[in-house]
Amino acid sequence: DGGITQSPKYLFRKEGQNVTLSCEQNLNHDAMYWYRQDPGQGLRLIYYSQIVNDFQKGDIAEGYSVSREKKESFPLTVTSAQKNPTAFYLCASSKLDTDTQYFGPGTRLTVL
Amino acid sequence: DQQVKQNSPSLSVQEGRISILNCDYTNSMFDYFLWYKKYPAEGPTFLISISSIKDKNEDGRFTVFLNKSAKHLSLHIVPSQPGDSAVYFCAASAHQAGTALIFGKGTTLSVSS
Numbered sequence: 001d002g003g004i005t006q007s008p009k010y011l012f013r014k015e016g017q018n019v020t021l022s023c024e025q026n027l028n029h030d031a032m033y034w035y036r037q038d039p040g041q042g043l044r045l046i047y048y049s050q051i052v053n054d055f056q057k058g059d060i061a062e063g064y065s066v067s068r069e070k071k072e073s074f075p076l077t078v079t080s081a082q083k084n085p086t087a088f089y090l091c092a093s094s095k096l097d098t099d100t101q102y103f104g105p106g107t108r109l110t111v112l
Numbered sequence: 113d114q115q116v117k118q119n120s121p122s123l124s125v126q127e128g129r130i131s132i133l134n135c136d137y138t139n140s141m142f143d144y145f146l147w148y149k150k151y152p153a154e155g156p157t158f159l160i161s162i163s164s165i166k167d168k169n170e171d172g173r174f175t176v177f178l179n180k181s182a183k184h185l186s187l188h189i190v191p192s193q194p195g196d197s198a199v200y201f202c203a204a205s206a207h208q209a210g211t212a213l214i215f216g217k218g219t220t221l222s223v224s225s
Binding site: 044092104 | 157207
């Protein structure tokens with residue numbers, strides 16, 4: 001089945017550590033996105049990528065980094081510079097000729 | 113400043129009745145609008161969309177209405193079912209393909225049986 005997978009579902013990190021969240025899609029979509037959701041908030045864009053080896057910062061990119069070495073994969077690293085990393089992280093993908101994005105199941109990151 | 117606003121954080125409806133979720137936007141460049149449904153601890157699921165060249169789009173129990181002059185759209189669910197209980201997000205795009213959507217903060221719909 002085609003879809004977007006994110007792993008792990010739950011992630012715990014000690015303060016000061018970097019952590020990488022995985023996002024893989026087999027939909028053959030060119031564009032991929034990372035969003036963050038906090039309680040009572042909408043989805044806020046962290047980074048997005050329209051093509052392999054290229055990505056752009058979203059509204060809240062500080063403290064995060066990404067890579068896009070393969071079309072299918074768009075991992076997100078939450079660095080120790082991110083002041084409030086505890087949140088629900090969502091990955092999405094879309095075709096380049098449409099605005100409809102499809103989301104993965106999400107990763108809940110908790111910093112202890 | 114929020115470009116997409118969902119001013120009602122919550123809505124309660126009885127099973128079988130109509131649910132109306134509202135969304136306002138400020139950016140006149142937006143020309144494509146989407147509704148997503150989200151359960152707790154899951155990713156949003158695409159429900160229905162509408163282009164600015166239309167004023168209505170229908171898919172089964174779900175209908176989206178767009179009023180461009182008022183910069184307002186609404187999602188109608190008829191009849192409402194308990195399984196519709198979820199958070200509904202409105203999103204908008206300026207239709208530059210591959211760019212990110214702008215989301216509202218969501219409205220929590222509770223459908224009671």
